[in-house]
Amino acid sequence: MKTILAAIDFSPVTKAVIAEASALARATPARLVLLNVTTAKSFVEDYAALRLVLESAEPQTGLPPHAAAIHGDSLQIVGEPVDVILDQAARCAADYIVMGSHGHTALFELLVGGTAAGVICGAQCPVILIPAIGRKGGKQQGLGFRRKDPVRSMERAERQTKRRTPPRPRRPRRPASTA
Amino acid sequence: MKMILVPLDFSDATASVVEEAARLAKAIDAHVILLHVVRLLTPVPRYSTERTNLAEAIRVTEAAAEEELERTKIDLCTRGIAVHTLRLTGNAATDIVEQAEKLDVDYIVMGSHGHTAFYDLVVGSTTSAVLRRSRRVVLVVPAPKKTTKSASRRRERGPRGRLDPQLAVRGKRASP
Numbered sequence: 001m002k003t004i005l006a007a008i009d010f011s012p013v014t015k016a017v018i019a020e021a022s023a024l025a026r027a028t029p030a031r032l033v034l035l036n037v038t039t040a041k042s043f044v045e046d047y048a049a050l051r052l053v054l055e056s057a058e059p060q061t062g063l064p065p066h067a068a069a070i071h072g073d074s075l076q077i078v079g080e081p082v083d084v085i086l087d088q089a090a091r092c093a094a095d096y097i098v099m100g101s102h103g104h105t106a107l108f109e110l111l112v113g114g115t116a117a118g119v120i121c122g123a124q125c126p127v128i129l130i131p132a133i134g135r136k137g138g139k140q141q142g143l144g145f146r147r148k149d150p151v152r153s154m155e156r157a158e159r160q161t162k163r164r165t166p167p168r169p170r171r172p173r174r175p176a177s178t179a
Numbered sequence: 180m181k182m183i184l185v186p187l188d189f190s191d192a193t194a195s196v197v198e199e200a201a202r203l204a205k206a207i208d209a210h211v212i213l214l215h216v217v218r219l220l221t222p223v224p225r226y227s228t229e230r231t232n233l234a235e236a237i238r239v240t241e242a243a244a245e246e247e248l249e250r251t252k253i254d255l256c257t258r259g260i261a262v263h264t265l266r267l268t269g270n271a272a273t274d275i276v277e278q279a280e281k282l283d284v285d286y287i288v289m290g291s292h293g294h295t296a297f298y299d300l301v302v303g304s305t306t307s308a309v310l311r312r313s314r315r316v317v318l319v320v321p322a323p324k325k326t327t328k329s330a331s332r333r334r335e336r337g338p339r340g341r342l343d344p345q346l347a348v349r350g351k352r353a354s355p
Binding site: 020023024096101121123124127129130 | 199206207208234286291307310313314315316317318319320321
């Protein structure tokens with residue numbers, strides 16, 4: 001029996017994390033351990049929320065509990081998120097850690113959530129990262145414009161130098177949808 | 180049918196990444212798409228002959244990469260997994276994110292290091308860029324454990340054991 005550790009923080013990603021973790025737990029099949037690391041301050045509210053998530057985890061799979069057959073456990077621990085997640089993963093011999101890639105106190109971390117980055121660094125097992133939903137992809141997605149074949153464009157540049165004609169100046173790109 | 184995109188760089192981490200992808204593909208009954216992105220060299224354009232050689236060098240690398248992909252594909256096919264291969268040339272992170280969207284994959288399986296981890300010693304630069312940009316679920320496979328000596332040697336050298344000129348220079352100087 002494998003074990004999947006899902007680290008949740010009740011941010012908007014949490015629902016997707018639980019859906020992914022329970023889908024994987026059903027497919028593998030594996031035991032699902034829900035872990036919430038909290039600070040002492042928000043302990044009480046988070047505990048109530050953890051109970052709620054646990055109760056709703058089974059119906060979310062869309063199958064009756066016996067068919068879904070997810071065996072689970074839930075933990076709530078006060079401490080430093082990265083340390084606790086890694087410690088618990090080692091303790092329950094997790095085969096996968098599932099967590100959100102952002103949203104874990106990622107207000108200041110522009111790259112990857114600090115927790116996710118720390119867990120990736122220290123983890124002994126694969127880490128499954130669920131992207132935050134509703135994030136503005138915008139320009140970063142890199143779609144919608146045609147990309148050139150780099151080798152071909154290199155050859156074209158070669159030909160141009162042989163012809164010794166300066167390349168035509170490019171039209172300045174218009175800013176996308178100013179309206 | 181679910182799909183798993185597996186970007187490979189044929190470094191030390193590749194074997195464990197392929198292994199993990201195979202395990203996941205078996206568990207969720209998914210197709211595996213092996214992707215290798217040949218990195219473009221950035222030449223200083225001075226002589227046209229240099230350019231010709233570069234284009235030739237890239238073509239040779241592409242052929243070698245395709246061979247390597249085919250070998251990995253056969254290895255996975257014998258274990259009963261449906262595999263497709265894809266070889267591109269360009270920027271690894273951009274191409275991985277783009278292909279993940281285009282192919283509508285369910286998972287991206289990558290190594291935590293090894294993807295040209297020159298500067299980002301914490302998380303490989305390609306992996307962190309993909310995590311930042313992609314909206315797909317990413318499975319990060321931990322790097323195989325190394326002794327500290329070879330790990331520090333790897334830090335100095337590139338993924339294929341080549342000495343990275345920039346880092347070598349940086350290492351020699353006492354202070355920048």
